[in-house]
Amino acid sequence: MEFKRWPQSLGIALAALALCAAPAWVGAQEPAPVEPAQKLIQVKQDFETRQAELRKGFREVEDEEERNALYEEFKQLVKQAVRDAREVAESVPGTETAAEGWSFVLRYGPQAGNQEMTRKALDHLIEKHIASPVWKELSSMVGDLGQMGLGDEKTEKALRTLIEKSPLKSVQAAAMFGLGTFLAEQKSEGKRAEGLAFLRRLGKDFADDKEAKEYVERAEGTIFQLEKLQVGMPCPDFEASDENGAKFKLSDYKGKVVLIDFWGYW
Amino acid sequence: MLPHEKALVKRLANEPFALLGMNTDSENVEALNKRFKEDGLNWRHAILGPPSKAAIPTKWNVQGYPTLYLVDAKGIIRKFWLGSPGDEAIDAEVDALVAEAKTK
Known part of the structure; x- marks a missing residue:
């Protein structure tokens, strides 16, 4: 790997x-x-x-x-x-x-x-x-706190406190993103719904906030992934330019099995 | 990844299968095209630009590279991998879906 x-x-x-x-x-x-x-x-x-x-x-x-x-x-x-x-x-x-x-x-x-x-x-x-x-x-790592295995209750409590008490918008936004993604991955349906609600709230609460922009975008990506990119769902179509400058769509390949590989030499 | 992908594309050349590379390098199209040719990557690549700026990886929330989606002949997502699951696992899943596509 x-x-x-x-x-x-x-x-x-x-x-x-x-x-x-x-x-x-x-x-x-x-x-x-x-x-x-x-x-x-x-x-x-x-x-x-x-x-x-x-x-x-x-x-x-x-x-x-x-x-x-x-x-x-x-x-x-x-x-x-x-x-x-x-x-x-x-x-x-x-x-x-x-x-x-x-x-x-x-x-x-x-x-x-x-x-x-x-x-x-x-x-x-x-x-x-x-x-x-x-x-x-620290805001960049606050956004990933939910993925660090620090213990479920602890993580949730910390992120909720940061949303409420931090005087910094960037930290509030990062914590809201962190809590949203964390809850969206939980087993309980109630928690998952709450997670999605937090992710949606980001776009509203921080719409005009430059420092929060990164988290607003990441929240949009996460919502898209949760709602459109799960196994069993129809793959969203996309249009792109290829190495010869020709435009193509995923839907051009209907009838074929397609392996979509996000990669880079870098 | 790349040697295995070359083998996969060659092996399934006459089957209902396509590999789409979603390239996220910062070089321009001409430079990449040249490099793909030199390296023998003879499958189609979407040229997306570097991850921090690329629209599709941002929209799709791509968290690491490689990220792989395996889509069946009807356009349904059947597998998602963040990080390669290994050549054998990819072969097995692709082969199963190709067989499925041919029986229907």
Whole structure:
């Protein structure tokens, strides 16, 4: 299976680099002692540097075993960084540095395979830091919270709280998307209907919101997939241009079995 | 994927079957056409553009690559895979639907 997994974690990692580059937030809550704040910056920088090296190596190395070794090293690296960030966060509870530490843990905990720590980070961020600017960089992962296996009740409660209490539109929208997709996959028919209702609400509640646009679009895609692209349904027709510039439709192939393959060399 | 797809297209050349590549690379049509020819990908490809901008993958909520939909001769979706299920699984499902198409 050549499913493209690395670029995905890379995307998250790159987003984190942007986070590292951002200036330290000042005075949103009581100022943190200088030392832990600097330690956290160091943890993030070391992580960033080593992971950039590993990423480069992963691109250049062709040998499967060497690639696996690099991926293993990445996993160890991310585990250690998550432990370090958590240590800093716990040493200065309630401060903006703690919020940044927990934010790192929430972002990378899933990649480190540490669900307990990820849950803990989520709790801290919601209970003590709901107004922190770190949430700006977290919205992309909030949208995927429902897929992280953090425990059904916990996920649902966290997402509902974020929809209601977050002061940021992007986080509200991401949480609504996350809750909608999460509920839409549940067994109970009531929950599935509620999930679809949340996904539809996105387009209405955030229609004019630039920061929420991504989630509005993803919600539309998810609704389309749930209502039109399920096994047993007639496949929606599409029109496209081929490699010779000729237009064609899926319906041109009626009477034939068609394997539709979304792919890319990239 | 690609070597298996070449074999699949060749094996079912005279059967009621078509493989449609939904290509999401950022190169232009000419460059891709050349590359497909060099690589011997002699089945039809929709040129969609990169995933972040492409209309159909966005509308269809494509979450990863490859994503595969297997549609029967009547146009009904019979299988969906996010990530390849493996060459044998694809062959088995395709062959079953081709046989079904020929008996009806």
